[in-house]
Amino acid sequence: MRIGLITADPGHQLLADASALLASRHEVVALDPRGDGNPASTDSPASPGELASPGELADVYLLKARTPPALALARSLERRGAPVVNSAAATARCQDRTAMAERALRAGLPFAPTRTVASLAGLAAEPPPRPVVVKSRHSRRHDLVARVDDAAQLRALTADWADEPVVVQDFVPNDGWDHKLWVVAGRVFAALRRSELAAGGRGPNLPLALDALPPGWLDPVLRVGPVFSLDVYGVDLIDSGGGAPLIVDINAFPGIRGQAGAPEALAALALRTAERGGLTASRT
Numbered sequence: 001m002r003i004g005l006i007t008a009d010p011g012h013q014l015l016a017d018a019s020a021l022l023a024s025r026h027e028v029v030a031l032d033p034r035g036d037g038n039p040a041s042t043d044s045p046a047s048p049g050e051l052a053s054p055g056e057l058a059d060v061y062l063l064k065a066r067t068p069p070a071l072a073l074a075r076s077l078e079r080r081g082a083p084v085v086n087s088a089a090a091t092a093r094c095q096d097r098t099a100m101a102e103r104a105l106r107a108g109l110p111f112a113p114t115r116t117v118a119s120l121a122g123l124a125a126e127p128p129p130r131p132v133v134v135k136s137r138h139s140r141r142h143d144l145v146a147r148v149d150d151a152a153q154l155r156a157l158t159a160d161w162a163d164e165p166v167v168v169q170d171f172v173p174n175d176g177w178d179h180k181l182w183v184v185a186g187r188v189f190a191a192l193r194r195s196e197l198a199a200g201g202r203g204p205n206l207p208l209a210l211d212a213l214p215p216g217w218l219d220p221v222l223r224v225g226p227v228f229s230l231d232v233y234g235v236d237l238i239d240s241g242g243g244a245p246l247i248v249d250i251n252a253f254p255g256i257r258g259q260a261g262a263p264e265a266l267a268a269l270a271l272r273t274a275e276r277g278g279l280t281a282s283r284t
Contacts, residue, residue: 001274004058005030006073006084007065014256015064017263022270029058033069057082059274062232062266064253066091067140083277085269090229091252095139097167100228100250107227109220110240111247112169120144121162124154131171133197136164139251147171147197171197172246174238179213179245180205181221182234182256184265185272188218189256195238205258214243224250231269 003026005015010030019028061084063074074088093099101114116137117123123134128151136143144161148154149171176198182189190210194203210218221235224247234254240246256262 001026001060001271002058003028003270003274004061004077004082006033006061006063006070008032008034009064012064012255013258014262014266015062018266018270021263021267026271031061031073033065033067033073059083059277060085060270062253062270063088063091066095066252071095081277083273085273086230086232086252093228094230094233094250094252097135097137097139101167103227104224104247104250107223109223109227109247110245112172114167114169117166117168119162120154120158120164120166123166123168124151124158124162129154129168133169133171133248134166135169137167138165145196169248172238172240174240177238178248179208179217179237179239180234181217181237182254182259182262183221183225183230184232184256184262185269186222186225187261187265188221189259189262191259214239214245216243217245220245220247228252231273232266 003022005019005028007015007030010016010019022028057077057080061074061077061082063070063084063086071088071092074084074091078084078088093103097114098116101111104111105113120134129148131147131149133146134148134157135145144164144166146157148157176195178193178195180191180193188210190208190213191205192208193205196202217237224230224233224235228250230252232253234251234256235247236249237245237247
């Protein structure tokens, strides 16, 4: 089989380890959406059609990149009948924090109540806030994620982010630890990490056994998959008091570094998806 990786970083630990498991019996190719589709390409941007020319379809694609060019490439491959994990539509929903919150809350998931403001400058023009968390509406590398306790802090942020569309969530007092849960085709992996909003900022991931989670926390995490049509995803949770979980973020195809068994689960998912795609094609 031929497995395609849509990524600018095929050497990422999860992808590299999964590729090593697959490479003995299958062909693994990387498509860099920034360039000409060759492994590790850094050429000038190409159109999705140039990256997926006729006759070069893989049996399945793993969509690790989440940039607009990567999503455009994934959509073009899907239109040609190629299976993509996760789909472009599901990935895009997780890039828009407004759409993410609306879908999660509509499904009854314990997601932080979220409102959308057209710009950070518009938020600064409102009455002084109670402690809130302000995030860029559109999730991307180096986006805005900040705790704001008063009007002075909000005004300071507008110096660099005045025109940024944002979402606003009430700050929920917690112990400063994010519970990082990752799911690959229903298999769950977990770690603890200091929140980037905590004093001292984000720290390294620490091991977390699944049986150390508070009772009932796995249920909403596993429900995220079908609600968002995701096979590979991450969920960030905090304890909102009394052991009650609160989802503060959902990520399509996160890194999942250093989790024993994750590369094996991803490789198996790729092969199952490719086989299903082949069976579907043979019946049409």
